[in-house]
Amino acid sequence: MAWDFSTEPQFQEQLDWVDEFCRTEVEPLDLVFPGAAYSRDRKARALADPLKQQVKDRGLWALFLDRELGGPGFGQLKLALLNEILGRYRTAPVIFGTAAPDTGNMEMLAAYGTDAQKGRWLYPLMNQEIFSAYSMTEPQGGSDPSLFQTHATRDGDEWVINGEKWFTSAGARADIIFVMCTNGMFVVPRDTPGVEIMEYPAIHNHIRYNGVRVPIDHLLGPEDGARVLAQRRLGGGRIHHAMRTVAQVKLAFDIMCERVLSRESHGKVIAHHQMVQEAIADSYAEINMLRLLVLWTAWTIDNSSTREARTQIAACKYTCAKVLREVSYRALHIMGSLGTTDLTPLQAMWASAPTMAIADGVDEVHKVTVARNVLKGYQPHPGLWPTEYLPAKREQARKKYASLLAADADLAAWADAAARATSRRY
Numbered sequence: 001m002a003w004d005f006s007t008e009p010q011f012q013e014q015l016d017w018v019d020e021f022c023r024t025e026v027e028p029l030d031l032v033f034p035g036a037a038y039s040r041d042r043k044a045r046a047l048a049d050p051l052k053q054q055v056k057d058r059g060l061w062a063l064f065l066d067r068e069l070g071g072p073g074f075g076q077l078k079l080a081l082l083n084e085i086l087g088r089y090r091t092a093p094v095i096f097g098t099a100a101p102d103t104g105n106m107e108m109l110a111a112y113g114t115d116a117q118k119g120r121w122l123y124p125l126m127n128q129e130i131f132s133a134y135s136m137t138e139p140q141g142g143s144d145p146s147l148f149q150t151h152a153t154r155d156g157d158e159w160v161i162n163g164e165k166w167f168t169s170a171g172a173r174a175d176i177i178f179v180m181c182t183n184g185m186f187v188v189p190r191d192t193p194g195v196e197i198m199e200y201p202a203i204h205n206h207i208r209y210n211g212v213r214v215p216i217d218h219l220l221g222p223e224d225g226a227r228v229l230a231q232r233r234l235g236g237g238r239i240h241h242a243m244r245t246v247a248q249v250k251l252a253f254d255i256m257c258e259r260v261l262s263r264e265s266h267g268k269v270i271a272h273h274q275m276v277q278e279a280i281a282d283s284y285a286e287i288n289m290l291r292l293l294v295l296w297t298a299w300t301i302d303n304s305s306t307r308e309a310r311t312q313i314a315a316c317k318y319t320c321a322k323v324l325r326e327v328s329y330r331a332l333h334i335m336g337s338l339g340t341t342d343l344t345p346l347q348a349m350w351a352s353a354p355t356m357a358i359a360d361g362v363d364e365v366h367k368v369t370v371a372r373n374v375l376k377g378y379q380p381h382p383g384l385w386p387t388e389y390l391p392a393k394r395e396q397a398r399k400k401y402a403s404l405l406a407a408d409a410d411l412a413a414w415a416d417a418a419a420r421a422t423s424r425r426y
């Protein structure tokens with residue numbers, strides 16, 4: 001029987017270790033030295049590096065990469081189960097070598113890089129010796145790549161890049177930036193002359209590329225291949241976001257459940273008020289619907305490809321934003337005044353829901369993808385009536401019993417009466 005919802009004991013042991021490790025090592029580091037895991041400060045890094053080493057020793061480093069791409073080859077389903085834990089802790093993805101935007105960039109490099117490009121960028125990225133950013137969105141519009149203008153021109157042994165990008169996450173601190181041009185994907189070292197980082201936004205940077213010159217071997221994949229590379233990158237990234245969102249909504253749910261049992265109002269613990277019970281029941285069902293959608297999608301990727309699973313990935317993308325919005329809001333609301341402060345993770349979690357609905361493509365675009373792909377499996381009905389128009393279906397079905405109806409008047413009357421009774425309901 002293939003429909004098995006259990007986790008194999010060996011991997012469950014790994015997950016139990018991860019759970020314990022995150023609670024006892026990663027969370028304290030996050031609370032006292034936030035950002036140490038990706039800091040360039042030598043002392044801060046010295047706090048995080050031993051934790052990364054422990055992850056490597058367990059064989060859990062860079063779990064998102066397939067074996068042929070340089071990772072342990074556990075696949076997306078196992079990664080989803082792992083991310084259900086990591087997503088709860090701010091820097092756990094960095095400690096486990098699975099943090100965006102490096103993950104997507106590494107996937108692109110692993111899939112399309114030459115041996116020399118992998119040697120120069122992929123392995124240092126895997127070891128977090130360098131960090132990267134991804135520059136695709138342009139200020140005049142992000143949802144429609146046909147509006148993008150950033151372009152590279154060949155000049156002898158160099159490419160010269162001109163254009164403007166917007167919302168390049170961590171661009172200002174990256175060592176290399178993957179710049180999507182209309183005619184290819186280029187790897188640009190951030191300190192290349194002509195890379196101008198604007199003052200705002202502070203984290204998701206606005207960057208001008210003013211005649212930026214890179215050697216010809218900084219083109220990644222084929223010339224004019226940027227959209228294919230971008231799809232490869234974003235497909236993986238979106239499902240990883242969804243996996244981590246499962247962790248976030250479970251955290252919101254845990255906070256909410258603890259609170260409803262701890263607080264009294266109008267003569268009883270609030271868990272006994274029916275509207276509070278509705279919030280718990282709806283959240284429970286929505287979290288599990290999201291979780292199963294994500295796990296099924298991860299399983300599909302493992303058994304086919306990211307491309308084959310693109311409809312499911314798109315559905316995960318807007319569903320995770322919706323469930324995050326609903327569940328985090330309910331949890332925040334049930335916390336009362338405390339929920340509106342930054343003294344629990346809930347306010348930040350709720351505020352991140354709109355981001356989840358925009359980053360890596362707005363909800364609307366993913367819904368269009370789902371509707372368009374799903375409708376490919378359907379046809380318009382041939383005549384006037386829909387296929388499920390019951391009188392027409394019944395007429396068809398009567399042909400199967402034609403000889404019986406002709407031979408037995410009682411059964412014919414029975415069938416006629418049943419048909420009239422059904423029609424009278426309308």
Ligand SMILES: Cc1cc2nc3c(=O)[nH]c(=O)nc-3n(C[C@H](O)[C@H](O)[C@H](O)COP(=O)(O)OP(=O)(O)OC[C@H]3O[C@@H](n4cnc5c(N)ncnc54)[C@H](O)[C@@H]3O)c2cc1C
Pocket residue numbers: 101133134135136137138139140141142143144166167168169170204355358359360361362363364365368
């Ligand atoms: C936190 C965060 C991090 C990000 N990191 C990066 C990054 O590292 N690199 C990068 O390149 N980009 C990044 N982005 C940018 C992100 O990919 C874009 O914001 C996104 O693609 C939408 O583009 P836009 O902001 O220009 O919105 P627009 O394309 O202007 O869309 C605005 C609104 O218009 C409507 N709309 C647009 N298209 C359609 C449609 N087809 N049908 C119906 N309605 C539509 C929707 O309501 C949509 O929300 C990040 C964004 C966020 C929020």
